[in-house]
Amino acid sequence: MQFTQEIDPTGVFHTYPGLKEKQRMHILLIEDDIQTAEYIIKGLRKNSYTCEHTPSGGDGLALALQNTYALIIVDRMLPVMDGITIVKKLRDSDMRKPVLFLSALGDVDERVTGLKAGADDYLAKPFAMSELLARIEALIRRDTQKNQVSEYQIADLHLDLLSREVSRAEQKIDLQPREFKLLTYLMQHQEQVVTRMMLLENVWDYHFDPQTNIIDVHISRLRTKIDKPFDKPLLHTVRGAGYRLHDQ
């Protein structure tokens, strides 16, 4: 099989420069709805992942225990063995690879149940492919670069977690606490697409549905501070998906 990078001008399916150097990412999908699985597989392949799929919970667990996957996507309601049991068994046998729940059970409580079982992220159906891809990317990145840093740099933008200072081209930028947290999250996920939902969950720490695109307003605030006075924009909008801190 040939490994190719497809350039997608719309940005719906993104290419990630970092992946070029890395090994091809192998993902296990345990999903009983064949059509959903088919779309997910297509979406993943388009984004340079390889994917193995099984509709059965039992088979899924057996495959996952081989531990050759970069990430495992699990549906919660599955024949033979449900998703929660699979994840619990995986964690019991010390399998530490990231697991993402994909479930029709979308309540905050259900989400908590899923995360408590040992999953790393939880996405409710119906979901957008762009959302799934962004989360997969974030999980895999987190898994590969585990060392904690206290400073982040992209192009000439610098953020120091300890002194809580942000500067660009040697100029100090004053940020509100929440703006600082927002930029930190974006810096930690630089060169990745970050969705609005991810920002709400991680920067604001409340699980709720904003009726308005409130995140956009905060991003544009941040943009006027870190991008507007400078020549080169760093904070980009990825249409249909979210935002990305991107150099070049």
Next chain:
Amino acid sequence: MISKSLKGALHSYSFRIALLYVLFFLVSTLILFVFIFYNGTRSATEQLDETLRSDKIAFAERFVQSDLNGLIRLVNARVQGQGQDSVYSLISSEKEIIAGNLANWPQKLLPQGLVEFTITHSPGKAKSTSFRGEVIKLPDGYSLLIARSRQRIANAQHRLVNTFSWAAIITLILGLSGGYLLSKRAVRRISNISRLCRTIVDGDISQRLSIVHPVQDDLDDLTLNINSMLDKIERLMGEIIQVSDNIAHDMRTPLSNLRLKLELIEAQAASDSPVRAPLQESISDTDSIIDTFNALLRISKLQAGNKAAQFKSLNISALLEDVLELYMPLAEDKQQSLQLQADEEIIISGDRDLLFQAVANLLDNAIKYTPELGQIRVQLQRPESGGISIVLCDNGPGVPESEVDKLCHRFYRVDSSRSLPGNGLGLSLVNAIATLHKAELAFSPNQASGLCVHFTFPARTNPGL
């Protein structure tokens, strides 16, 4: 407490019926009394008249048999025999008393026929006796008065009035207290029923009324009917939840697939393809269907389930600060002033994410419907009635009073707002969240113009204070 139960009993339907019955009894007693009084008096008077007549006949016979002296002797004999109960008096044509027990011939006495008069026994004293009698004209200007005391009749009348008064008072006391006790019992049972109905309205439909009486009466029938009605409602609600869960589950996957398919097609379409724009519109249409669908499901889940057990202590003041901070840029974009007045830290028990959602929805509405340069104020208050209240006031166009009640209905939108984005589910969700927290959601007009929303927690969800 006692005065409350007394008030409840007095205002009760059964007490009013008891009161009506007491009134009927009193009226019939009164009618009975009038009959007895009237007839008793009449027959006693007739008896007295009969005695007078036989007296008259005796005197007439004596007068015919002997002469005036014989008559005088009879008068004297009668006076001695009868005592104070009777009056006999014989006068001459010059009104001079010849015989009898009368000191003075009563004034204003008719010269002949039936007469009634009173005699005061000793001057200055109030005691007087009423008499009924007859004046008989005799030849040569003589007149004879024979009369009998009415005292016995008067005494009998007095006793009758007394008896009936007591009877009326006893009827009144028995009737009122019986009515009160009866209605208190009825009120207690009815208020049990209504208290239960209240808890059911508040969300706990699993409650049932208990029947403890060995003999089934009409209230027990009502109780049984309410219980069976509740059984049916509970079953229907269960079915609705089941159906909506099924719909939810059956629709999630196709909706999910639809969106994924559209995304895939869009990704495959060339960047200058004419289908790109309609595809993107379809994706955003699908998203709004998904949003509405999710919101509806969420409201149903909140209304059906009992999540109160998972409540945790949270700092409501800090939560308000977070919501305001999130929405501040939106208000600033419309040059609105957004203020928070929460001077003290208040800890309540609740669901953090849901309360954030509720306040966010309210604030989002306020910002959306208040024009530019408007003012929005969020306050954390302790109302006099107790509890904790989040009050959110804007000076936007407000809501007509006739529409306030409908604000929380699903899909309801005030006519003037239909052009603005939204699905009409925001306040339904807030209402469902309020109900879950046993909080009250109320609307009132702001002073000059605009709307105030009051989200009031009852005092009991406030264990830390």
